Amino acid sequence: MGVAADSQFHVLAVDDSIIDRKLIERLLKTSSFQVTTVDSGSKALEFLGLHEEDDEIHNLNQPSVSPNINQEVEVNLIITDYCMPGMTGYDLLKKVKKSSSFKDIPVVIMSSENVPSRISRCLEEGAEEFFLKPVRLSDVNKLKPHMMRTKIKEIDHIDHQYNQEHEKHQEQNVLETKEDESTQQSNGNKRKSMEDGDLTRQNKTQIQWWPYCRFD
Amino acid sequence: MDAITQLQRQFVEYTTSLYREGYLDDQFTQLQKLQDESNPDFVVEVVTLFFEDSEKLLNNLATALQQENIDYKQVDAHVHQFKGSSSSIGAQRVKNVCVVFRNYCDEKNLDGCVLCLQQAKNEYILIRNKLEALFNLEQQILQAGGSVPMMA
Numbered sequence: 380m381g382v383a384a385d386s387q388f389h390v391l392a393v394d395d396s397i398i399d400r401k402l403i404e405r406l407l408k409t410s411s412f413q414v415t416t417v418d419s420g421s422k423a424l425e426f427l428g429l430h431e432e433d434d435e436i437h438n439l440n441q442p443s444v445s446p447n448i449n450q451e452v453e454v455n456l457i458i459t460d461y462c463m464p465g466m467t468g469y470d471l472l473k474k475v476k477k478s479s480s481f482k483d484i485p486v487v488i489m490s491s492e493n494v495p496s497r498i499s500r501c502l503e504e505g506a507e508e509f510f511l512k513p514v515r516l517s518d519v520n521k522l523k524p525h526m527m528r529t530k531i532k533e534i535d536h537i538d539h540q541y542n543q544e545h546e547k548h549q550e551q552n553v554l555e556t557k558e559d560e561s562t563q564q565s566n567g568n569k570r571k572s573m574e575d576g577d578l579t580r581q582n583k584t585q586i587q588w589w590p591y592c593r594f595d
Numbered sequence: 596m597d598a599i600t601q602l603q604r605q606f607v608e609y610t611t612s613l614y615r616e617g618y619l620d621d622q623f624t625q626l627q628k629l630q631d632e633s634n635p636d637f638v639v640e641v642v643t644l645f646f647e648d649s650e651k652l653l654n655n656l657a658t659a660l661q662q663e664n665i666d667y668k669q670v671d672a673h674v675h676q677f678k679g680s681s682s683s684i685g686a687q688r689v690k691n692v693c694v695v696f697r698n699y700c701d702e703k704n705l706d707g708c709v710l711c712l713q714q715a716k717n718e719y720i721l722i723r724n725k726l727e728a729l730f731n732l733e734q735q736i737l738q739a740g741g742s743v744p745m746m747a
Contacts, residue, residue, distance in 0.1 A: 464672075
């Protein structure tokens, strides 16, 4: 028996502003997540081990999958700024969702501008959330359910069993799951119990809004 | 009244005035909430990054607006960055100038842009001085053996 800490969740944060990287890093660490920050979309892909060149080469004879050999650390969620020179957060989102190895990693977009068309575009491409900057602790609190869901997907064969258990033990925080070879992707066999009701999607449209980002 | 109490009172009054006069907004409170024993200098660190970034951006903006053919897209990109960093630390008045500045970029209004650059500079210097004074007060309280009042 052991208590699985939230630090089992590893978040990759992408922002070209050093101030915002420092801020998001602190916010995530305060929530006990393990954090890696990078300053561009291409560095994020590099960290994941997803190389564009590889994609093109592999495209010739197999689906656009670059082998997951370079990914040493499991990434449970990517949170990225929208407006970045070079590759935008939207470009990064599309690349991640296009990759069969990484498409299950939840992606959250942050932007200082509330542009409804931008928000819907990101959500349509598979972003889980759209946070208006500056990001706050109340936003970061919405991340965990998305990571829980991915973990559950990875071990969905025990999901059913888990849910039954969960009904019986609403207050129980930690659950030990049975040994199974195919749970090796899930960072061991222990995980924290889910909070009820957190899986519902948040209301993504916000009020205030500014014109547009001229990087796109 | 002992020295520490007096400094603490001064600190509370000064902080309150910065919010009241619109220099700071709630985002600065958010930063303070992220500071704890394991990160005792978080606010100073982030604000120092903001100072460095601001000075670089103000220089870039001055240069960009002095060109014969002004690249308003480039000017706007700098202002966009400045707006982002000022809103991330809660420097509300700087952020507000940036909002107006971007509208002038849209219109390619050089006079408006030059005016906004001057205002942005002024507001930046004001908030820098005020935050430095605030940090200074914090240091005095700590050196006197007191604890910095929580403002949240």
